[in-house]
Structures are given as C-alpha cells and as structure tokens.
Amino acid sequence: MKQRRGYSLVELLVVMAAASTVLTLSAMLIHRTMRLASQTRSFHAEEATAWRLSSQLRRDAAGAVAIDLEVTGAELTVALRDSQAKTIVYRFLGAQVERSQQLEGDRVARDAFVLSSVADWVADEFEDLEAVRIEAMPSRLPVQSLAPVPVRLVVRAGGESTP
Structure with missing residues (x-):
C-alpha cells in the first residue's frame, strides 16, 4: 500500500469552508461590538452634556432674583x-441650548x-413662585437600550433647582 503525502481536494475545501464560516461570524461579532461601543460613547457624551447644562x-x-x-x-x-x-440668558432652540452672560464692558x-436627542423644548411659568419648568421633547422614540431620559428642570429664582 502506498503512503499518502498530502491532502485531498475535498479535505482542503472542507477546512476552507469551516475557516471562512468562523471568520465571517467573528467579523459580524466585532462589527456589532464596535457599533454598541459607539452608541455607548454617544449616550455618555449626551448624558454629560445634560448634567453640565443642569448644574x-x-x-x-x-x-437670581427674577426669571x-x-x-x-x-x-x-x-x-x-x-x-x-x-x-444670564438661556436660549433653547431644538437640540442646541445657548447660555450668554454680559461681562464687564x-x-x-x-x-x-448640544443635546442631539432633543427636538423641542416646552416651558411653563409659575409667576407666584418665580419659577419655570423646562422640559425637553425627544426627537425620536426611545429604543430599548441606551435611550436618554427626557430632560426636566424646575428653575426657581434664588433657590435650589430640581432636575
């Protein structure tokens, strides 16, 4: 009987098909992981901006003595x-909030x-309390994961404001 020195074509094709399947699944997993990491970074950046605005x-x-x-x-x-x-003036327009303050001279x-998940702002004034309630209306419906919570603020002149 003659000794075999190599692999048959069928064996090579089976190994190549298995390797390509493993590589395809790995590429899909890496793509999904990178997309979720990007969404997480975006969510945390928006959350940090909302906290910065709120504080x-x-x-x-x-x-303040008047609003x-x-x-x-x-x-x-x-x-x-x-x-x-x-x-100090706050202008709420869509996804952007601008704060301006007149300094000396x-x-x-x-x-x-910039809060990209905000489409519009709604406000109510409480004249007897010298307070304003400001609420952000989301630009898209919240998805199951990483959906920013709507921004709601009650601002009181001369006192603590509540998020």
Whole structure:
C-alpha cells in the first residue's frame, strides 16, 4: 500500500469552508461590538452634556432674583436676573441650548450645549413662585437600550433647582 503525502481536494475545501464560516461570524461579532461601543460613547457624551447644562442652570438660578420666560416661535428664552441687574440668558432652540452672560464692558461669555436627542423644548411659568419648568421633547422614540431620559428642570429664582 502506498503512503499518502498530502491532502485531498475535498479535505482542503472542507477546512476552507469551516475557516471562512468562523471568520465571517467573528467579523459580524466585532462589527456589532464596535457599533454598541459607539452608541455607548454617544449616550455618555449626551448624558454629560445634560448634567453640565443642569448644574450650570442651577448655579445661575441660585443667584437670581427674577426669571423671565419668553417664547417666540420655536425658540424658548429664559433670562435670569440677579440682585445687581446682571442678566444670564438661556436660549433653547431644538437640540442646541445657548447660555450668554454680559461681562464687564462689551464682553459676552457664551456657552453652547448640544443635546442631539432633543427636538423641542416646552416651558411653563409659575409667576407666584418665580419659577419655570423646562422640559425637553425627544426627537425620536426611545429604543430599548441606551435611550436618554427626557430632560426636566424646575428653575426657581434664588433657590435650589430640581432636575
């Protein structure tokens, strides 16, 4: 009987088919993992922006003596005035919130907060309490995983604000 020195074509094809199946499944798993990692980073960035906006608004409201609310079209403007007649203005327009504060002279400090999951803002004014309730309306329906919680703020002049 003659000794066999190599592999048959069928054996090579079976090994190549098994290897290509393993590689295809691995590539799909890596793609899914990378997509979920990207969604997680996006969620955490938006969450950090919402916390930054909330804490800045609370700090500004704590020093305010009056709150003025103005709604013009799709833009919502909240002006916080302190005891020295300095005003900090928040403009809520779609996914963007802009904070502006007049500094000494002609200088203006601006800060922007972008919340991509927000489509619109709704506000109610409580005149007897000198407070405003601001709520973000989501731009898309929440999905099962990593859906940002809607932003709701109650801002009270001269007091603590609640998230």
